[in-house]
């Protein structure tokens with residue numbers, strides 16, 4: 001399935017991702033610089049995107 005991802009903080013379009021199965025990753029929004037955690041599961045229909053950090057802070 002194809003998912004169009006937006007930053008949950010500033011609504012900026014981040015990228016389109018084609019995936020099948022499980023995606024679990026973190027990216028930094030180029031606009032608001034928040035760190036976004038993505039959790040996508042095509043089998044369960046789970047589409048979670050949440051802000052987990054700001055600026056240069058790191059987690060995990």
Ligand SMILES: [Zn+2]
Nearest residue numbers: 007010029032
């Ligand atoms: Zn953003």
